[in-house]
Amino acid sequence: MKADYQKYIHALLLLLLLVFAGCYKDQGNYDYKKINEISVTDAAAAQRIFINQGDTLRLNPAVSQTIPSGDLSYAWFMYNNSPNSSYAMPRDTIARTPNLVFRVTGDLFVLGENYRVTVKVTDNKTGISAVRQYDITVANKYAQGWMFLEEKGTGADLSMILPDNSVEHNIYSLLNPAAPLGKPVSITTTRFDVTDDLSTPNRRIYIQTESDAIELSSLTLTKKFDIGYLFFAKPRIVKPTYIGWAAYISGASPWQRMGIAINNGQVHTNLVGGFPGIKKWGEAIANPAGVYDYDIAPYIAGGSTYAATYPVVVYDKKYKRFYSVGSNALTAFPAAASTIFDMNNVGMDLLLLDSANVTDRYNAVMKDGTTPYLLQFRTVAATDDPVVTIAKVAMNAPGIVSASALASSTLTPHIFYAVGNKLYKYETTSNTTAEIFGFPATETITRMDYLKAVSGTGQQRLVVATWNGSEGKVYFFNVSAVGDLGGSYTHVFNGFNKIIDFAYKY
Amino acid sequence: MKMAYLKRIICTICAGLLVTACKEDQSLIYEQDARIYFTQGLTTEYSFTAEPASVVTDTLFIPMRIMGAAVDRDRTFNIIVDDSSTAKLGYHFQFGPLVIPADSYQLSLPVYIYRRPGLKDSVVNAYLTIGETADFKPGYIDKAFSGNPYNKQHYRISLNDQLLKPSTWDTRWATYFGSYSRTKHQFINQTYGSGAWPSVNFPQDINFVVQTMKLALYNYEQANGPLIDENGERVVFL
Incomplete structure (x- = not known):
């Protein structure tokens, strides 16, 4: 009986010894050495970068080192970082050069999506790295x-x-x-x-x-x-x-x-x-x-x-x-x-x-x-x-x-219409018509439309498309708040084919 | 007394160590018997009325899935036709091969159905239950409540060759199609190509059914004159 009792006491003491040994303070005296600390900075990383497909993304980060080393390696990688992208989106490495020169194409950069591009600079001697991240949005040139x-x-x-x-x-x-x-x-x-x-x-x-x-x-x-x-x-x-x-x-x-x-x-x-x-x-x-x-x-x-x-x-x-x-x-x-x-x-x-x-x-x-x-x-x-x-x-x-094109103003009581190369303005309230513009005799008006508010400026605009038998042109007229065209157009655009119809893409 | 007390302390410490002992996590892989179930336990109602009289047979497909891994040989499964069934296996319907092909996890089981004279005046039902074979046991049951007996181990095929006023006629279709007649019902079935239209329930899908019927009736009338129903009334849609 007594022997059993002692056996348990010994076992317990052994356990206690292990527990106390776990609290033994480490008297380590190691030799600390200064290493090369790297940092990567780039003012361009401060805000989102918008880039069109087909354009070239150029990034030139500055690398600073505390103990300059010539043995650095670079890696540029990117992943889709759009709000609805999954956490498991693949990561692609796109360059291993100090600066990035990369053509944005649809196979890696999808239109409208957000991407995070990261540059990782590593000191090969120590294995220490520093990173800088850029937020990129692939912009749509044809958005509007x-x-x-x-x-x-x-x-x-x-x-x-x-x-x-x-x-x-x-x-x-x-x-x-x-x-x-x-x-x-x-x-x-x-x-x-x-x-x-x-x-x-x-x-x-x-x-x-x-x-x-x-x-x-x-x-x-x-x-x-x-x-x-x-x-x-x-x-x-x-x-x-x-x-x-x-x-x-x-x-x-x-x-x-x-x-x-x-x-x-x-x-x-x-x-x-x-x-x-x-x-x-x-x-x-x-x-x-x-x-x-x-x-x-x-x-x-x-x-x-x-x-x-x-x-x-x-x-x-x-x-x-x-x-x-x-x-x-x-x-x-x-x-x-x-x-x-x-x-x-x-x-x-x-x-x-x-x-x-x-x-x-x-x-x-x-x-x-x-x-x-x-x-x-x-x-x-x-x-x-x-x-x-x-x-x-x-x-x-x-x-x-016999008008070839008509458009109704949604702001003033007017209807614009075109006969041949002549532009007329009919006033619904007074039942009168005035010729307001004559295009070159070779051009006939094929189509026109009135826009109540140009996006961004709120300007009323009449858009007129003409055709001279070989080239289409587009004229922008700014329309005043009372429906006046101001004598002439504000912009003319050349090089179109024959315009059949047009619409504003929002 | 002291002895028991110490024993308890030591046992507790040892138990604690055992409980916290680390063990590699095993990946969750189904390692039980191979089983099979209906992908969706439900009722398929089929009416031959949507087909011309020359059509005497058709094929339904019942989607099935297995539990466990696919293997590299064909495996057979069994479907039991319950005794309460009024449809007769081999007369009203016949299964395709009850075989899960090698390396497959699923199957669309063909069920051949036959237009028999008795279907003109009665609806027959086949109540199907997954049976057991050496290869497959019955699979899991998703809903164990009595409200839906057609869970993943059960399936019902209902066959008829008579026009039964759809249960959704008064609640959904009367607004578009007006009063019910068998001639009108038959015309809609034949235009739609099956008797499945009463269960269409999204607004634009309903619109398409209605628009299709109206145009079909117009074209019918242009070719044949008014369509007169069994009550002597002209078939019209609202």
């Missing part, structure tokens, strides 16, 4: 600006005028060498994101040609989808004139309302919202008579509020009347909506349907034989005020029935 759809040979191409007034030609063929465009018809853009779940929510760009319609990536301007993919069922006859999105204003920003595609004169709709599933354009919808032989003009009028009585209005060239567009049918206007003229029986040919200078009010320039008419209507009505027709005026506007 006017996009011009041009006829080029038997196909089409795109040019852009960028916000700094520099011009880039042949953009589409440069970025999409394998997917040439057919004969161009129109180009449409949205200035708001569309959540159709076909791809990441983003602004949409559609190009319509005589035999196809494509969606372009708003980030890379590369072709994403053709008409067979944009529609649930590819239309039997492919002849698109318009694909775009009606919007309403929420707060100060436009929001997606309804997608409208006009193909072979027929209306197709697309409904997006917070619900799941891929949204594409559906089948053609019938007119109020339940038939499909109508022919819609490539214009849409919309309402600015979500509760707008008539969110989308279109014009039928065949039956010469307006329709309100629902998801699954075109509907007629109620009888009470029409007083000054009959929305359901206009009986004239449409030349232009565009926003007027009052919110929710639209200008429809018509011709009845050789007589031009301005019809004005609104898209918001109320139960106790159901009338949408506002005005019907025989226009005192010489030559407008």
Whole structure:
């Protein structure tokens, strides 16, 4: 018994000895030597560096050493550091030189993404390193600006005028060498994101040609989808004139309302919202008579509020009347909506349907034989005020029935139109017209558009495209707050092909 | 007494050492028996009414997955047709080979279904359960509550050749298609290409079904005149 007791005492003492030995103070007396300390500095690293694809990234960091050594090694590596990139993104080493000279290409640097580039300088003698990091964003040269759809040979191409007034030609063929465009018809853009779940929510760009319609990536301007993919069922006859999105204003920003595609004169709709599933354009919808032989003009009028009585209005060239567009049918206007003229029986040919200078009010320039008419209507009505027709005026506007281009001001009561090489301004309030500019006699105006506020400056602008038989030109006119063009243009851009249509890319 | 006390101290210290002892972490690899299950236990309802009379057979596919690693030989599994089934194996339906090919983790099992005269006036069901073979045991059950008997070990195939008013007609489709008639139902099935449209439930997908039907009816009427249903009424969509 006693022996057992002692055995346990010994075991416990041994354990205690081990525990106390663990607390033994280290009396180490080592020999410290100074080593070479490296630091890497670069003023350029202080802020994010924006660089375009195709440009060369040049970084020249300064290396300082406490005990200068000639035996240094360098490594430049980078990884994707975008907010939504994963932690497991690969790291690529792109150089082993003191300074970086590296061409930014799409295989390593994706457009719009953020990257962190790190330089690591190592003293090979000690193995000690220092690093400096740079934040890089691959900027989009084509992020914003006017996009011009041009006829080029038997196909089409795109040019852009960028916000700094520099011009880039042949953009589409440069970025999409394998997917040439057919004969161009129109180009449409949205200035708001569309959540159709076909791809990441983003602004949409559609190009319509005589035999196809494509969606372009708003980030890379590369072709994403053709008409067979944009529609649930590819239309039997492919002849698109318009694909775009009606919007309403929420707060100060436009929001997606309804997608409208006009193909072979027929209306197709697309409904997006917070619900799941891929949204594409559906089948053609019938007119109020339940038939499909109508022919819609490539214009849409919309309402600015979500509760707008008539969110989308279109014009039928065949039956010469307006329709309100629902998801699954075109509907007629109620009888009470029409007083000054009959929305359901206009009986004239449409030349232009565009926003007027009052919110929710639209200008429809018509011709009845050789007589031009301005019809004005609104898209918001109320139960106790159901009338949408506002005005019907025989226009005192010489030559407008044969105008080659028209644009309605959304700020002042004016409609600009072009006959041959002459530019005219029609005033809706006084029913008068003035010739405001004459282009060289060899040029004819092919297209024009009015922009209420140029991005960044808020300037009102009229953009006019001309064609002289061999070269297209674009003129910018600044428009004053009362609608004056100031006698001449502010900018002219040369070297275009024949411009068929243009739109601003936001 | 003292003895027991010391013993306890020493045991506690030793236990403490044992508990904190380090051991290399083993990677989590499924090392149990090979098993198989339906990727999604559910009901497939098939109606031959969407097909012209000339179609007397069709094929359904049931997705299946295995548990455990793939092996380099074909392995067989078993599906038991429950006694309560009204569909007869070999008469109403027949399985493709019950074999998981070598080096595969999954399979779309073909089930051949036959249009038999009895389907005109009755709905037959096949209740399927995973059975056991030397190669595979039944796989896991994802939902063990009675509300969904068709968990990953169970599957139901329902066959018919008669038009049954879809349960979603009144709640979802009456707004677009109006009152129900068998002729109208048949027309929609044939245009859509199957009887699966009643379960379409996202707004733009519903719009596409509605737009497609309206255009199809318009084209039908252009070619043949109005479509009259079994009650003598003209088929119209709202």
